[in-house]
Amino acid sequence: MRTVIQRAATLSLLTALISPSLAAPTTAHLDKRYVEERGGITYNVFEHRSTGSKMSFVKNSGICETTPGVNQYSGYLSVGDAMNMWFWFFEARENPKEAPLATWFNGGPGCSSMIGLFQENGPCHFVNNQSTPSLNPYSFNNYANVLYVDQPIGTGFSYGIDDVNSTVTAAPFVWNLLQAFYAHFPEYECRDFGIFTESYGGHYGPEFAHYIQEQNAAIEEGDLEGDKINIVAVGINNGWFDSTIQERAYIDYALNNSYRPLINESVADSLYDIYETKCVPALNECISSGTDEACSYADDTCIGNVDTVIYDSADFGTYDIRVSANTTDPPETYVDYLQRPDVMKAIGAQVTYAECPDAPYYKFAATGDDARSFLETLTKVVQTGISVLLWAGDADFICNWIGNYQVAEAVVYSAQSNFTAAEMVPYTVNGTEKGLFKTADNLSFLKVYEAGHEVPYYQPEVALQAFKQTMMDVAIAST
Incomplete structure (x- = not known):
């Protein structure tokens, strides 16, 4: 810790x-x-x-x-x-x-x-x-x-x-x-x-x-x-x-939200068991040891055993379950605009705009943040x-x-x-x-x-x- x-x-x-x-x-x-x-x-x-x-x-x-x-x-x-x-x-x-x-x-x-x-x-x-x-x-x-x-x-x-x-x-x-x-x-x-x-x-x-x-x-x-x-x-x-609170909340929300169930009760029961037996112990080890390895492992364990199962159970938008997984909403119109050379010059931008590049994310992932x-x-x-x-x-x-x-x-x-x-x-x-x-x-x-x-x-x-x-x-x- x-x-x-x-x-x-x-x-x-x-x-x-x-x-x-x-x-x-x-x-x-x-x-x-x-x-x-x-x-x-x-x-x-x-x-x-x-x-x-x-x-x-x-x-x-x-x-x-x-x-x-x-x-x-x-x-x-x-x-x-x-x-x-x-x-x-x-x-x-x-x-x-x-x-x-x-x-x-x-x-x-x-x-x-x-x-x-x-x-x-x-x-x-x-x-x-x-x-x-x-x-x-x-x-x-x-x-x-x-x-x-x-x-x-x-x-x-x-x-x-x-x-x-x-x-x-x-x-x-x-x-x-x-x-x-x-x-x-x-x-x-x-x-x-x-x-x-x-x-x-x-x-x-x-x-x-x-x-x-x-x-x-x-x-x-x-x-x-x-x-x-x-x-x-x-x-x-x-x-x-x-993560300890919100990984379980994935199951709660997938089963019971204001719009449509993303999983059935049988899948939910299985996921609650997996959460308790795999996800929670890994997260506890992250908390107790505080090492990058333990926390990265905990993140991978919860994603692989809980999150992915829900994603594979229904077609839904991660950021808006009312739409399908391949729907882009809000539209990405602004990205093309910010990549225009005249706009970049006007605002003083020295590099081409990148919305969510991989490199910064992977640095955080490596420490299990x-x-x-x-x-x-x-x-x-x-x-x-x-x-x-x-x-x-x-x-x-x-x-x-x-x-x-x-x-x-x-x-x-x-x-x-x-x-x-x-x-x-x-x-x-x-x-x-x-x-x-x-x-x-x-x-x-x-x-x-x-x-x-x-x-x-x-x-x-x-x-x-x-x-x-x-x-x-x-x-x-x-x-």
Whole structure:
């Protein structure tokens, strides 16, 4: 098992590797700003001496966000040698000088956050398979300034050397990006900050939030130079948190969901037995030993003996059981658009867009990261009192709502007994029922009707309302 001492040592080493100057305070006047041309693209460049990183970006490309007066910035944060992390930042459409700041991370691991930007909650989307995007009236930047990040390196437009092989090793790079972002845009330093993510975000969300809180404490104690990040909210839809809970939930959901059974009772009984005799022992060994080999074996064991049997039992979409397995929904129109040379040049992209490349994923697979539970980390985050929303579309299989609900009920915090005792009640948007939810203190759970894996794509009004309420650092509520 990874002890606190081992984890702290690992993070300390990572911080030293990516931010060698953090231990020695520097002064802001050493930061540098200039213009640079690279690959036919003119960038505004900011060198952040405190973290040793360089931010290169283009401003107001005219791509995606075309609302008059709303600024956008897209480009790279360079950390170390040949490590270039892609970001795309959009100011809020309303009151950007006072609006909070939120980040969005897609999952994978190794899938681009351009998925969320163009298919889910960004300023633009593709309607009826049009070849160019139009404005999204339900964009998250209606309310907040939103930063989309492609991580780890090799994902989306990010390129270079990828040293990240787990969720824990990913967190320092994200923190480093935020530090450089604050240094260049100091007006956001004191704003409320939120992390929103999905899918493998069940790993990312808790760990990134917890790491930020740890860094905040170190800054507070004078042990670290940097800007404290005023994190107030975490939102994770259809997340993958804990294999022990969610592997069994695959069987529960396949047998009994809102749409159609994917297996019969006989298959379910067999799978429950296999889960207990093969999957659980392997996961327990992963938990107790913490080795890459044990956790990789556990992941393979559960997938091979439980998941695959369900997939072979019926024709259904992994991310939306209402469609067949070979249906692509949402459409992938945006990929062709982002691969256009004129679009790439306009936004400052140096490499061809790759939505979910294999290389970053296999690094995580080699360490068994998928099988490692982040329920304890999620619990620590909830216990700090910030607003946490776990939500899930009811048509998604891969990170289904039953597993997400059971994870929410397993969070140990001061109001856990109230949360588990509470009944789910209708969640309405302007009087129309869109799901079921419950909340106790700072933890909320929401089951969204008629929604697959990418909830904001299927139910944009619900997503925007839940996002706004959580970013306000309050429990979600019907309107």
